[in-house]
Structure formats: C-alpha cells, structure tokens
C-alpha cells in the first residue's frame with residue numbers, strides 16, 4: 049500500500065483551471081528572473097539593481113514588450129543580458145508551451161492535462177495536432193532565429209566596426225529579440241544607426257512579421273502554401289489585415305514625418321521609405337526603432353497608438369488586441385451597415401460566439417489603458433499624448449517609447465508592469481483567471497432588446 | 502383620367518429611405534438657419550457673420566451641442582438668439598418628429614409614411630402608439646420648459662440684478678437650452694456665476710436629467726411609476742446607468758478637483774458637492790459649466806471624455822454612444838467572463854442583434870473621433886488632451902470646451918460641424934444613409950471562427 053500523500057496542496061493545484069496555471073507559471077518565471085537580475089553579478093558595474101527596475105526588466109522581457117528603465121547594453125553584464133534573452137525566448141514560446149515541450153522530451157509522451165494547458169496557451173483549437181504544433185513552434189523559432197543570427201552577424205562583422213565575437217553576440221541577441229517581437233536592443237539608441245541599412249532593417253522586419261503572424265498561420269502556410277483555397281478563415285484574415293496595416297502604416301508615417309528634421313527629414317527618399325516601412329513593422333508589435341520616436345509629431349504618435357493597439361496575430365509573439373479581433377469588428381460593422389443577417393468573411397459565416405469575444409477584448413483593453421493612463425497623468429502631470437503612447441505600448445507589448453518610462457515614479461512603473469503582464473496574458477485570460485466560477489444558467493430567459501445608439 | 506405627373510423628382514424622393522429623408526431634413530434646416538444667422542440683423546453689431554461661424558452656430562444649435570465660436574449673449578441680436586432658440590427646440594423635438602406633428606395638426610391624421618419617418622427618428626419600436634408618443638413628447642417638453650422658465654425667471658428677477666424682462670428672456674432661453682440638453686447660454690461664462698446657487702443649478706440639473714432619459718423612458722415612468730416590475734429592460738438600464746454615472750462622475754470630479762484653486766478649491770464643501778454634481782450632470786450631455794473647464798486637471802478632462810462619450814439615453818435630447826449601448830457592452834463582457842451562453846439583463850435575455858448594433862456604434866464613434874482628433878492636431882499643433890476633449894464634446898453633442906474651438910481655423914471648425922452633425926444623427930444612421938443598398942444573402946454560409954484576442 050502506498051503512503052497517502054498530503055492532499056491539500058496537490059488537490060488545490062489540480063483544481064486550478066489551465067488559465068490559472070498559465071498565470072502562475074508567468075508569475076513564477078517573472079519572480080525568478082527578477083531575483084537573478086537583482087544580483088550584483090547581473091550588472092556591468094557589479095552593483096545591485098533595485099527591485100522595481102529588476103521586476104520591470106524581467107516582466108518586459110518575459111512579456112516580450114521591450115520597454116526599459118535602464119540601458120540594456122550598458123547596465124547589464126553578460127549574465128544579465130543572457131537572463132533577458134532567456135526570458136524573451138521563454139516568453140516567445142509561451143511559458144506553458146515550453147513546459148509541455150520539456151515534458152515531451154523527458155517523458156516521451158504528453159498527458160491530456162499538459163495537452164490542455166498547452167492548447168490554452170497556444171490557443172490551438174483542437175488537441176489532435178498538438179504534438180506537431182509544439183514541435184513545429186520550436187523548429188520554426190530556431191530556424192528563423194538561426195538564419196537571422198547568421199545574416200546579422202555577418203553584416204555587423206563585415207560592415208560595422210565590430211570583432212567577430214561582438215558581432216555574433218549582437219547578431220544572436222537581436223535575432224532572438226526580433227523573431228520574438230521583444231524589441232530589446234543592446235544599442236543605446238535601438239537601431240537608429242541602421243536607419244538606412246536595408247540588410248539589417250529588411251531581414252529583421254521579415255523575422256518580426258513572421259513571428260507576428262502567429263504559429264497557426266506559419267504552420268498552415270508551410271503545409272499549404274500552394275493551395276490558398278484551403279487556407280482557413282483565420283489565415284486569410286491575418287494575411288490580409290497584416291498587409292493592409294503594414295502598407296497603411298508605412299504611408300501614414302511617410303506622410304506625417306516626411307519633412308520632420310528630427311526624423312525622416314534628413315534622409316533621401318529610399319531611406320525615408322525604408323525607415324517608414326521599418327517603423328510600421330515595429331507596431332506589429334516588435335518595438336525597435338530606427339528613427340527617434342520622441343521627436344515624432346504628436347499626430348504620428350496617435351496613429352502609432354492605433355496600430356500598436358491593433359497589434360499582430362494571436363498565438364504568436366505579437367501583442368495588442370490582435371488583427372483578427374480588429375478585422376472581425378470591421379466585418380461586423382459592415383454587416384450591420386449593409387443590414388445582412390449573418391457576418392460573412394471570405395465566403396464563410398462568422399460564428400456568433402466570436403462577436404462577444406471580440407467586444408470583450410476591446411472593451412477590457414480600452415478600459416485598462418484609459419485607467420492606467422489617467423493614473424499616470426495624475427501621478428506625474430505628464431501630457432496625455434506621451435502617457436497614452438507609453439500605456440498602449442506597454443499593453444500591446446510593443447516597447448516603443450517617447451522616453452518617459454525610465455523617469456516614472458516606482459508606482460508608475462509598477463502600473464506598467466501590470467499592464468505588460470495583462471497585455472501578454474491577454475485581458476480575457478487575466479479576467480477569467482480572477483473570475484469566480486460560473487453559475488450555469490440552464491434555462492433561457494425571455495428575449496428583449498433595448499434601444500442602441 | 503388624371504394628368505400624369507412629372508415623375509422623376511417625386512419618385513426619387515419617394516425612393517429615399519426614412520433615414521435619408523431625416524438626413525435631408527437636418528441639412529435643409531441647417532441651411533435655413535445658417536442663412537438667417539448670416540444676416541446683419543441677426544447680430545447685435547448689425548454686421549454680417551461669416552459663413553463658417555453662422556454654419557457652426559446653426560449646426561451646434563440644431564444638434565443641441567452648444568459649442569460656440571462667438572459669444573452667444575454678446576454677438577447675436579434678439580433675432581439671432583431667437584433663431585438659435587428655435588433651432589434648439591427643433592433639434593430637441595427632432596426635425597422629422599416636428600414635421601410629423603405639423604402634419605398631425607394640419608391634416609388631422611398621419612400617413613403611414615410619416616409614421617415610419619417619425620418612428621425612425623424617435624427610435625420608437627412600434628407604430629401602434631406613435632400618435633400618443635409624439636403628443637406626449639410635445640406635452641412633456643412644453644410642461645418641463647414652462648416650469649423651469651418660471652423657476653429661473655423668478656430666481657433671476659428676485660436674487661440677481663435683472664429687470665423682469667431680462668429675467669424672463671434669460672429664464673426662457675436657459676430653460677429651453679437645459680431641457681433640450683443644448684448647453685447654449687447667454688452669459689459669457691456659461692453658469693459660473695451660479696456655481697453656489699442650488700435653485701438655479703438643481704432645477705436646471707433636474708430638467709437636463711429628465712431630457713437625457715429620453716422620451717420612451719419618461720412616458721413609461723409617467724404611465725407606470727407605481728409598478729416598477731412592469732418597466733421595460735430599456736427603462737431599467739437607462740435609470741440604473743444614469744444613476745451610476747451621475748454618482749460616479751460627481752465623486753470623480755470631487756476627488757480630482759477638490760483642491761484645484763482655479764475650480765473647486767475656493768468653494769466650501771457643500772458648494773464643492775453642488776458644483777461636482779452639476780458638472781457631472783452636464784456630461785449627460787447638456788454642456789453648461791459652473792466651474793472653469795479650461796482650468797481643470799488634464800486627468801479630469803480624460804474622465805469627462807469617458808462620461809461624455811457614453812452620454813445619455815437614446816430617443817431624447819442627449820448625445821453620445823448612449824448609456825444603453827454602454828450598459829449592453831458591459832453586460833456582454835460580464836457574460837463572456839462568466840462563460841454564460843446568453844447575455845441576461847434584469848431577468849431578460851438580450852437579443853443577439855443588439856450585440857452587433859452596440860459594437861458598430863462604438864466602433865464608428867471611436868474611429869470618427871480619432872480621425873478628427875488626428876486631423877485637428879495636425880492642423881493646429883494643439884495637444885491631444887485639449888483636442889480630444891473638444892472632439893468628444895462635439896461628437897457627443899455636449900458642448901463643454903477647454904476653450905480652443907473659437908480659435909480653430911475654418912477647416913477645423915468645419916470638421917467639428919461634421920462631427921456634431923454625425924453625432925446627433927447617430928453614426929449608424931449617418932453611415933446607413935450613405936451606404937449602398939443591401940444585396941440580400943438568402944442562403945447561410947458554412948460557419949467558422951478565427952482566434953480572438
């Protein structure tokens with residue numbers, strides 16, 4: 049007979065929903081990362097980092113946000129930078145997907161429970177192809193990161209004054225940071241020195257866009273790139289929306305910043321185009337910058353706010369409300385204006401349950417951003433345009449900044465930590481994890497409609 | 502045999518949808534008002550008013566917004582002020598409802614066509630009680646305006662240095678302006694001189710709240726005030742949401758402006774409470790002010806933006822996306838978080854068609870406000886917080902201002918005219934009027950769902 053185990057702890061862990069476990073995983077890894085980053089050995093100067101700065105950096109890395117309160121290249125030692133890189137890679141894979149992968153390697157098989165967990169994390173819609181999905185995620189991540197590391201290393205080594213070792217470290221760091229849409233950079237002005245370098249900018253942009261498409265789309269493209277008519281509604285929406293937003297964003301930035309002497313003004317037209325395209329890509333939600341964000345027109349900030357808020361595709365390394373949410377809302381709007389009974393997208397009818405999800409995501413995201421923006425304005429007296437840019441950037445895990453984050457009071461930075469965390473976990477996931485258990489209503493109530501608008 | 506009539510003009514008018522006719526009615530009355538206001542006789546100085554200023558004033562009055570580009574009390578002659586008052590009353594009734602009433606009086610009966618028109622305008626949900634609805638609207642408007650005129654006239658005459666004639670004109674003007682949520686005032690600082698006067702503030706607040714409840718609610722309260730269990734979902738939502746928003750708004754303003762020396766600071770606590778309540782009422786969307794809006798904290802502006810955006814109840818004199826839209830979105834969110842299948846409100850199930858309407862209204866409103874805000878910022882270089890306040894105020898037909906509207910360039914004022922117009926007509930109505938005819942899809946397409954958020 050086996051000894052009865054102490055039941056309480058195990059049972060309460062088992063009682064937790066997948067969502068609550070993901071939540072817990074994020075918190076544990078953040079705590080661990082914060083602890084290591086606080087060590088003197090993690091900094092270049094060998095001094096201890098304050099709790100809030102270490103917490104902010106760990107959260108920003110794990111949530112692949114890229115907002116910083118200290119200079120990543122100058123403040124952290126090699127150890128610190130490696131910790132940040134590991135957190136980024138963990139964050140990109142998804143903490144729980146990663147745990148599932150480890151289980152897969154160690155046990156050679158997956159329990160139904162870890163399958164459910166990873167499915168919730170990767171937002172896969174079925175369990176059948178989960179094993180191949182996760183293996184696919186790892187394989188694709190490593191391949192893209194490897195290719196980009198080679199390109200960046202060679203370019204840094206051959207065309208810029210770096211030793212091979214320097215170039216390799218910079219290449220690896222920026223490759224991982226790019227594919228995972230993290231936006232951390234070891235250069236103190238992000239990528240501003242490469243504003244006119246198509247090799248660096250375009251190769252990074254490609255990796256960022258790929259990561260921002262999300263793994264379901266990447267896997268489907270790999271399997272069915274010859275037969276577009278078999279693509280799912282999800283893949284079609286993501287590809288269309290990404291294209292429209294990239295082109296629109298490029299045009300918008302080009303038009304508004306064309307003659308701004310502090311941004312695009314001094315560049316020739318091809319550099320202007322490259323810089324606008326690169327900056328447009330960053331709103332999907334990588335967060336590097338090759339021009340000075342703080343010097344942009346406030347109107348440009350407002351446009352970037354909108355692009356960052358929309359973000360990239362789900363189940364990948366991007367943040368924001370997601371392009372699918374945005375597209376679904378637009379299709380609902382068009383259906384309402386045309387008076388059609390069903391919402392049809394690319395020849396398929398949109399499931400009604402999706403309407404409610406889309407509204408909920410946008411509503412929670414907006415409420416959070418407005419609340420934190422108000423709180424930060426009240427705390428600091430900073431103007432709305434800068435504060436809003438920072439909160440949208442934090443929520444959408446973008447990491448672009450008008451330069452105010454490092455100077456915020458600790459409470460303000462803590463609010464951004466919360467926003468990055470909720471933004472990466474997803475506002476609905478976050479709220480559900482906190483929510484009480486549902487009391488199922490088994491009967492339907494009589495229907496009624498109030499007057500809208 | 503009857504002579505065949507010239508068919509083209511009549512047929513094309515008959516072909517117009519009710520929505521397009523309402524649209525046309527608004528445009529015609531605005532044009533007429535603009536024309537009269539441009540006459541030298543309409544100004545105190547006897548000089549011609551510029552087209553854009555006359556257009557802005559006429560639109561602001563007809564859309565019961567209350568934003569101004571000239572001083573209403575000083576710039577306009579008695580004729581000009583009467584024109585503004587007539588436009589406000591027309592706007593409050595609703596141009597088409599008014600036309601229906603005239604038809605009712607002249608012809609003694611209503612054609613089905615005018616019934617449909619008035620129903621679309623008043624957002625009534627059936628045709629059965631339309632005649633009594635319209636008579637009720639007229640009766641209630643006149644009674645409330647009469648009572649408020651008497652109270653204000655007596656107060657102005659007895660407690661302020663005004664002759665009886667002056668007091669009567671001021672009382673009448675502010676009574677009509679209040680019940681119709683117009684916010685036009687003949688005093689050059691709106692109601693700042695009455696900040697501590699409970700008679701003026703509370704009587705006006707009562708009329709504003711009543712107008713902001715919308716006629717369907719008022720009529721139901723009048724008929725069934727003893728039997729709340731018979732109230733419709735619509736009435737319950739409106740009453741609850743209005744109460745919560747009024748109390749919340751009062752607390753918010755009180756907390757943020759408590760010690761601001763330029764607003765609540767110098768007042769004693771009962772005056773602070775009165776002023777906060779009064780200002781909270783104004784966001785439902787009357788737009789008078791008893792404290793200096795331009796001196797408020799930018800964080801207060803942000804909170805007022807949210808309150809103004811939500812606005813009042815439909816089918817009344819209020820603007821904004823409407824409290825019902827906001828409440829419906831919240832209930833959808835709660836249902837989504839709890840995982841319930843249906844959205845239940847006060848023991849009734851919410852019709853699914855309403856989900857789509859609510860999203861569409863909010864989406865169009867947000868897009869419009871962001872676009873015009875961006876355009877105004879680009880045109881003027883003014884900061885986001887002030888521009889956003891002004892555009893939300895214009896869209897939600899509130900009329901509160903941080904003081905930038907009068908100094909905007911003509912293009913900027915024209916953009917606000919458009920925004921006031923769309924805000925009053927309703928973004929969905931506006932978009933539908935422009936939309937092409939629907940191609941009905943008679944079959945249902947196969948269902949599919951993309952990944953959200």
Ligand SMILES: [K+]
Pocket residue numbers: 112113114229230231333334335445446447
């Ligand atoms: K990022």
Ligand SMILES: [K+]
Pocket residue numbers: 565566567682683684786787788898899900
């Ligand atoms: K108003």
